[in-house]
Amino acid sequence: MDSLVSGQCLCGAVTFRITGEFERFFLCHCTRCRKDSGSAHSANLFSSTAMITWLSGDANIRTFRLSGSRHVKCFCTICGSALPFSQADDGVLVVPAGSLDGEAGMRPDAHLCFSSRADWDNDLASLDRFDELPA
Template sequence: MFSSKAEITWLSGQDRVKTYSIPATRHEKSFCSECGSALPRVQDGFVVAPAGSLDSAVPIKPNAHICCASRAEWDERLEEVPKIDGLPG
């Protein structure tokens, strides 16, 4: 590992940020203890920002589809699945 240089500066609500880690793994999740929303966190020297926590457009695109060997059976040809602008029904 390398030393972390990334950091997050919270403007408000830092006291409500909780992080759950599974022991002996690298899995972590930060969330708001009040509403449960997924929140950004620093992990392994990088800021990990859940897409749902962003409030503006993201000017970059993914450059890899990772962990494909262990993906779900339905995670193939998703570009062929109908797109719905809102919730179905």
């Protein structure tokens, strides 16, 4: 049975629904993904069979392809949030995990390009934790 998940950008202008199953979930630490996400890594779900339906805001979707690479970023032109896209060479649907409204339904499978991780991306589980912004 296919699962159904929905998602949207930060401002809510672009909304989508995905029908199908995710096959892989990777955290990529390459320099491109770190710059793209502005964080320690990207967190993307992959599916060769899932289908995406854009529910609203498709006029606000833009795609950036980094010349000379396979790196692609799809985003909302209003708020800049990362959005799903299909890879041109194989049609695999790539979905930023943070763009989903609910749970991804799976744990990440692996860290990719781990040797390229940021120098501050070590032993992060040992840091203090707060449920809200600290006072």
